Amino acid sequence: MRALLLIAGLLFAGSAPALAASEADFKAAFATAEAAEKEAGQLRNQWTTTEAALAAAKKAAAAGDFDQAVSSAKEAEALAKASIFQATSEKERWKDMEIR
Amino acid sequence: MASTIRVRAISNGDTTEVQALVQHPMDTGLVKDAQGQTIPPHFIQQLTFEHNGKNVFLANWGPAVSKDPYVKFAFKGANKGDEIKISWVDNKGANDATTAKIQ
């Protein structure tokens, strides 16, 4: 019986929620996203949806929902990176559309 | 102050075609300004076109009509040179009127 309880206890300890994000996680994710958005800004190609995701991340963090905050921050980072890719590749690709 | 009503009436056979452009904000009362305050409703409630003492066109409007409304209609029984009188009243009690000769 005792062995059973011991094993049960170990199992429960092992299954404690491993997905809860902390404030530190949010801060790191947000900093990365912000840096990417800043780079997009230097390329003069920021997306409104990136800005919206950053705002959503901040709002969720302020409400203490760090899971959502990290998720929004990661989405913002992905969007910012995509906008950087767009600006960089368009530097040459715009010529494909040019009327000659 | 210039009239808020621009009107042109043209005689075409026995039919008169009338066009009018009325300057009015026509606020619905459902829109908020930049500070978040609701802009109060301010719209024309009645617009009338009169010829020979008779209403040839009467509109009862509400907030669904857009800003600076444009109206066009035709009616019979008027001649070139006749006068038509156009007037409106809004929900704040303001009004304006003007007359135009049928060309």
Add this chain to the structure above:
Amino acid sequence: MTMRLPIRLASVALAFAVVALAGPSARAADTPDPVADAKAFQKFFKDKFPQLKPDDFVNGPYSMNEDLHRQWEEKEQFPPYEFALEAGKEMFAKPFKNGKTYADCFPNGGIGIRQNYPYFDEKEEGKVITLELALNRCREANGEAPLSYVKDDMASLTAYMAYTSRGKPMDIKVPNDPRALEAYENGKRYFYTRRGQLNFSCATCHVQSPGERIRAEILAPALGILNAMPIYRSEWSGMGTTSRRFTTCNSQIRGVPLSPQDEDYRDLEYFLSYVSNGLPISGPGARP
């Protein structure tokens, strides 16, 4: 020996791959040739819409659809921009607090000059100057606060000035100055570059799809697209400037807009106006 052959083959294959990938981006840098660009631009649209007279292009979507055209013709008898036009005329005539007027800032007293804007300021700044920028500079030089670049007051003023130029052909100059040519090229680049999350360039709608629909709107061709500015847009329930359209368009394709008279926008206006040279000014205009 048996190990080296596959490696050698692989490196040859890699070399080919690198050359193949490098192909499209190894385009020679073109020297700017605005004259050739304008010719090609106008030819493209005339070929695409052979039934239109050249002047028809300045009416944008109304020349793309018969039903819209009929409605627009009716509307022109009582154009929605009439109030703004009258307000603009009054504003233009009214002196500043110091007694001077707009007429003092512009050639020919500001009458019949809209078709010359934007112009490249070779003598002083080395930048493109739009009519709106010149108007606000005139105000500031005479102790008045600047007007918002996107809203009704500025649009009323330019509506009046455009009206005094109605029918005059667009007449933009790109002097043989490397700075002017760079500004022109920058505007052209902007026009064709995809941006925003929706990945549209100006060309996506106005070169690839004029006459077609985007949601419920019919798209205008890029040729002559600024000739009707400023416009009363039913969508805005009011007047708006070129800047207003540029910034709102950016937002619509989910790109964060630049400031209304940002250099990129001025350069874009410069390019678009230049390639429409010869087409008449039809402003102020009305649009859906």
